[in-house]
Amino acid sequence: MTRMTSGAGGGPRIAGLRALQAFGLTLSCLSLGGFALLSGAGRTVASTVTPGAAPQFTVLIAGRDIVYCYYRQPCKDQDQRTGLVQPPNTDTVMLVKVDGSSVRVLNIPRDTNVGPFDRFSPIAAQKVNSQYHSGGPEALARAVETITGERVDSYVVVRTDYVERVIDALGGLNVTVPEGGIEWIDNAAGVNLQLPAGAHHLKGQEAVLFLRVRKGFGDDYGRIDHQKQALTQLAGRMKSAQGLAALPTILGGIGNGVETNADPNTLVTLRPFLGQLKLSFATLPTDEIPGTFNLAVNRERLAALWGDAPAPVTAAPDVKVSVVDASGAGLGAGLSRALGALGYADVQVTVAPPSQEASQVFTQQDVAQAGALSDLLKLPRLQGERFPVAPGEVGVLLGRDAQDTLSQLAALAGTPLPAADAAAPTTPGATPSPPPAGN
Incomplete structure (x- = not known):
C-alpha cells in the first residue's frame, strides 16, 4: 500500500491521512469520474466520438488529495493552492482507453518519472503525482501522454471527500482477511481497525481503512493490484439495479470536487455497449532509477501488455492454469475438464471457502494467455x-457469482475428473493462491 512518508512541512501524521485516501481515490476515479463525463460537469472539449459509431477515446482519470490547512483540519476552500500543510498531489492516476465494448485501464504508479530523468532537476518535481499541483489538470494530462505515448482526449480529476458514501451506496465491499487477522490502531489519525481472519462485509469507512493496510500486500505495486480486485467487484455492481440506485449518492459529488473538460455526450455513446463491456486492468511496467525513488517506464513491456495488436496465442496453450474454486458449487472441477478439452494440459484446482469476491482472471506477465482465458470465460482480466x-502461469478465481455467470460448468463438475485433474490439490478450505485477501 502507500508509503507512510512525511510531506513538506506536514509530518508523518498528515502523510498518514493522505495515505488513507489511496483506495478511495481509485474508486472515486472510476465511479465519479465516469458519471462526471455523463453529466458534463465543468467546461468541455470537442467530442472525440462519432455519432452512430463504436466509441473510441481515452480519458485520464485521477484522484487528488483533500488539502489540509492545519493538522487534521481540511481547508474550507479545497481549491486553494497556498498556505497548505501539504500540496494536493494525485496519488492515483489511470488512463482509460475505450474501444467499443472494450475498456482498458492502465494504472500509473505515483512515482513514475515524466520523460528522461534529469539529475539536475528536483527529483520529486519529476514524478507524475506532482504535475497536478505544479500545473493543473492540463499539465497532468501532458505528463501522462509523455509517459504512455498515448493521446489523452479528456481528463477527469476527482476529490475523495465522499468516497465512503460511494462504497456504501454500492453495497460495501466483501473481503477475506488473511491468517493472523488485521489490527491497525492509530488514535492520532482516528484509526481503529480490528478484523479477525476470515470473510467480512465492510461498509465504506472500514473498507477504505482495510484497503489502506499494507499487511499482506507489500509495496505500491501490491496496493495497485489489490485495488484492481476490489474495483472489479464494485464495478460489477454498477451495471445492476443496485448501481442505478446508487446514482443519486454518486452524482451528489458532481460539481463539488470534480474537474473535467470532457464532452458530456461521450458516455452516451457507450450505452449500447454496456451489456457487453469487457474490462481489463494493467499496471504500467517500470524500472527503478538508481539513487532515487523515481521509476522509469519500461516501454518494451508496456507495448506487450497495452499494445493495440493482441499478442498471439498458441493453439495448444503452454501455460499453467491455477484455479481457486470459491464458488461454493464445485465449479472448479468443471472448469478443469473444459480447459483440458481445449488443450490446457496443466490445470490445477484448489477448493477454497465460498467467497463473494468477484470472479476474475489474473496474471503478472502472461497477458496474451490471460486475455484468451478472459475472453473464453467472459471474466475481467487483471x-x-x-x-x-x-511466469508461465495464469490464475482464475471463481467466486459465488460464477454460479450465475458460469453455470454451465455445473454439468461438467459432476463427472469424474481425468487423471491429471484428479491429482491436482482440491483440499476444502485450502488457502487460495490467487487474489490475496481484500479483493
Missing part, C-alpha cells in the same frame, strides 16, 4: 506486478 502467480 494484469499486475505482484499477483501470486509465476
Whole structure:
C-alpha cells in the first residue's frame, strides 16, 4: 500500500491521512469520474466520438488529495493552492482507453518519472503525482501522454471527500482477511481497525481503512493490484439495479470536487455497449532509477501488455492454469475438464471457502494467455506486478457469482475428473493462491 512518508512541512501524521485516501481515490476515479463525463460537469472539449459509431477515446482519470490547512483540519476552500500543510498531489492516476465494448485501464504508479530523468532537476518535481499541483489538470494530462505515448482526449480529476458514501451506496465491499487477522490502531489519525481472519462485509469507512493496510500486500505495486480486485467487484455492481440506485449518492459529488473538460455526450455513446463491456486492468511496467525513488517506464513491456495488436496465442496453450474454486458449487472441477478439452494440459484446482469476491482472471506477465482465458470465460482480466502467480502461469478465481455467470460448468463438475485433474490439490478450505485477501 502507500508509503507512510512525511510531506513538506506536514509530518508523518498528515502523510498518514493522505495515505488513507489511496483506495478511495481509485474508486472515486472510476465511479465519479465516469458519471462526471455523463453529466458534463465543468467546461468541455470537442467530442472525440462519432455519432452512430463504436466509441473510441481515452480519458485520464485521477484522484487528488483533500488539502489540509492545519493538522487534521481540511481547508474550507479545497481549491486553494497556498498556505497548505501539504500540496494536493494525485496519488492515483489511470488512463482509460475505450474501444467499443472494450475498456482498458492502465494504472500509473505515483512515482513514475515524466520523460528522461534529469539529475539536475528536483527529483520529486519529476514524478507524475506532482504535475497536478505544479500545473493543473492540463499539465497532468501532458505528463501522462509523455509517459504512455498515448493521446489523452479528456481528463477527469476527482476529490475523495465522499468516497465512503460511494462504497456504501454500492453495497460495501466483501473481503477475506488473511491468517493472523488485521489490527491497525492509530488514535492520532482516528484509526481503529480490528478484523479477525476470515470473510467480512465492510461498509465504506472500514473498507477504505482495510484497503489502506499494507499487511499482506507489500509495496505500491501490491496496493495497485489489490485495488484492481476490489474495483472489479464494485464495478460489477454498477451495471445492476443496485448501481442505478446508487446514482443519486454518486452524482451528489458532481460539481463539488470534480474537474473535467470532457464532452458530456461521450458516455452516451457507450450505452449500447454496456451489456457487453469487457474490462481489463494493467499496471504500467517500470524500472527503478538508481539513487532515487523515481521509476522509469519500461516501454518494451508496456507495448506487450497495452499494445493495440493482441499478442498471439498458441493453439495448444503452454501455460499453467491455477484455479481457486470459491464458488461454493464445485465449479472448479468443471472448469478443469473444459480447459483440458481445449488443450490446457496443466490445470490445477484448489477448493477454497465460498467467497463473494468477484470472479476474475489474473496474471503478472502472461497477458496474451490471460486475455484468451478472459475472453473464453467472459471474466475481467487483471494484469499486475505482484499477483501470486509465476511466469508461465495464469490464475482464475471463481467466486459465488460464477454460479450465475458460469453455470454451465455445473454439468461438467459432476463427472469424474481425468487423471491429471484428479491429482491436482482440491483440499476444502485450502488457502487460495490467487487474489490475496481484500479483493
